[in-house]
Amino acid sequence: xHVPDGFLDAPTxxxxxxxxxxxxxxxxxxxxxxxxxxxxxxxxxxxxxVFAGQLLNFPVGAGTSGHLVGATLAAVLVGPFTATLCLTxxxxxxxLAFADGGVSALGTNVTLMALVAVWAGYAVFRLARALLPRxxxxxxxxxxxxxxxxxxxxxxxxxxxxxxGGQAPIDLSTLVVTMLGWHTAIGLGxxxxxxxxxxxxxxxxxxxxxxxxxxxxxxxxxxxTAAWT
Amino acid sequence: MGAGHGHHLHYHGHSPVHxxxxxxxxxxxxLFVAAVVGxxxxxxxxxxxxxxxxxxxxxxxxxxxxxxxxxxxxxLPFVVFAVLLPFIAVGPRVAVGPLSLSEAGLWGAxxxxxxxxxxxxxxxxxxxxxxxxxxxxxxxxxxxxxxxVQIAAFMLRYLEVILAELDRMRIARESRGxxxxxxxxxxxxxxxxxxxxxxxxxxxxxxxxxxxSRGYTGRMPFAADLVATRQQWLTALALPLVGxxxxxxxxxxxxP
Numbered sequence: 028x029h030v031p032d033g034f035l036d037a038p039t040x041x042x043x044x045x046x047x048x049x050x051x052x053x054x055x056x057x058x059x060x061x062x063x064x065x066x067x068x069x070x071x072x073x074x075x076x077v078f079a080g081q082l083l084n085f086p087v088g089a090g091t092s093g094h095l096v097g098a099t100l101a102a103v104l105v106g107p108f109t110a111t112l113c114l115t116x117x118x119x120x121x122x123l124a125f126a127d128g129g130v131s132a133l134g135t136n137v138t139l140m141a142l143v144a145v146w147a148g149y150a151v152f153r154l155a156r157a158l159l160p161r162x163x164x165x166x167x168x169x170x171x172x173x174x175x176x177x178x179x180x181x182x183x184x185x186x187x188x189x190x191x192g193g194q195a196p197i198d199l200s201t202l203v204v205t206m207l208g209w210h211t212a213i214g215l216g217x218x219x220x221x222x223x224x225x226x227x228x229x230x231x232x233x234x235x236x237x238x239x240x241x242x243x244x245x246x247x248x249x250x251x252t253a254a255w256t
Numbered sequence: 257m258g259a260g261h262g263h264h265l266h267y268h269g270h271s272p273v274h275x276x277x278x279x280x281x282x283x284x285x286x287l288f289v290a291a292v293v294g295x296x297x298x299x300x301x302x303x304x305x306x307x308x309x310x311x312x313x314x315x316x317x318x319x320x321x322x323x324x325x326x327x328x329x330x331x332l333p334f335v336v337f338a339v340l341l342p343f344i345a346v347g348p349r350v351a352v353g354p355l356s357l358s359e360a361g362l363w364g365a366x367x368x369x370x371x372x373x374x375x376x377x378x379x380x381x382x383x384x385x386x387x388x389x390x391x392x393x394x395x396x397x398x399x400x401x402x403x404x405v406q407i408a409a410f411m412l413r414y415l416e417v418i419l420a421e422l423d424r425m426r427i428a429r430e431s432r433g434x435x436x437x438x439x440x441x442x443x444x445x446x447x448x449x450x451x452x453x454x455x456x457x458x459x460x461x462x463x464x465x466x467x468x469s470r471g472y473t474g475r476m477p478f479a480a481d482l483v484a485t486r487q488q489w490l491t492a493l494a495l496p497l498v499g500x501x502x503x504x505x506x507x508x509x510x511x512p
Contacts, residue, residue: 051404067474069461083449085442117411220442231454
């Protein structure tokens with residue numbers, strides 16, 4: 028679900044576009060440190076992964092299903108700067124090639140999903156990692172907590188934007204309560220999927236998960252003398 | 257990999273709109289949407305004007321209406337929101353038949369539906385008449401920062417590959433008798449997602465190394481530079497220029 032054209036008024040759209048441009052600019056600088064060298068192919072494939080991941084439906088029961096937002100998952104797996112770039116490109120491609128999300132609302136969508144969702148998620152992830160024991164097993168737990176917080180925080184940011192530049196006045200407390208209520212439930216689902224997915228990545232290739240990389244110890248090379256000479 | 261050649265985003269054709277250079281069309285889309293969004297919502301006639309302009313462009317592009325409508329379904333969640341808006345918005349209420357609706361909510365719903373639909377329609381027209389790789393060239397031509405252009409290029413290039421990978425995993429799951437029905441099945445789906453990440457990442461590494469060995473320097477060479485003649489610019493910008501005129505007239509007419 029992306030914000031379409033005309034959902035927020037022109038000044039708000041312009042302001043969020045400015046915020047988005049600034050944030051993406053910072054991410055462009057920061058991503059150089061996260062990706063080894065000019066590894067655009069890698070970031071491109073991660074962008075496809077985020078896009079494809081959003082297409083995988085998780086059944087909730089009673090015929091309904093939900094899908095992943097993936098901002099926290101991407102931040103934990105490839106680092107927040109690269110995740111910002113990947114989500115920005117996903118939103119750009121969705122707006123231009125799929126007409127999903129308005130062209131004039133691109134700044135709003137990038138601000139919400141590539142900046143707020145990614146960075147709120149990553150900040151909570153780092154905090155949770157600092158509080159949990161230093162072990163690979165705590166990475167999925169921290170990612171789940173981060174995903175759970177990131178979704179309602181993004182919803183709250185959306186409410187803030189609507190309060191500033193919405194098309195029609197809605198009782199704000201009702202809007203906030205409804206949005207938070209729904210998105211806390213969605214956050215629970217996001218947390219579960221993020222926990223399971225990060226868990227399965229960390230179990231197979233912990234070296235690929237950015238958020239687990241500092242926990243890996245490179246075993247010292249040991250030269251042993253053969254025992255059977 | 258013989259099946260499905262991944263052009264479902266693009267409606268193949270040779271109309272004047274198809275032949276326009278992608279960057280001119282992209283600029284036209286941005287300006288047209290800016291004019292639509294910037295128009296005061298009380299100017300009902302202006303939105304009728306925009307609709308006529310856009311429909312004219314769609315007719316010239318010779319893309320079937322059914323195809324465009326199918327692509328416009330993405331707007332649906334916000335149509336639901338727009339329908340709800342007159343009921344939940346605050347402020348003075350008006351009686352419409354048996355219902356008591358918020359006046360501000362009705363205006364908001366109107367603005368959301370008209371501007372949102374025009375925006376989606378214009379974007380669908382661009383997507384339908386422009387091949388994805390042409391869009392990337394347009395972004396490159398319009399000086400989007402190189403890393404973003406490159407990521408977008410690789411994303412569009414490998415979209416079909418990764419989606420096919422996801423589909424093969426689905427077939428593998430289903431041929432083992434698995435169907436996801438409830439939350440209890442999430443671990444299996446999440447394992448699919450985890451495997452998809454590892455496979456995508458490893459493919460990215462392989463592609464990067466393969467490209468480095470073929471002399472990749474961080475920028476994809478294009479066979480020919482994207483150029484638009486003055487005539488093509490004028491043709492592409494006809495839509496937003498008339499749109500800007502409509503927008504300006506709407507503002508002038510709105511002044512007391």
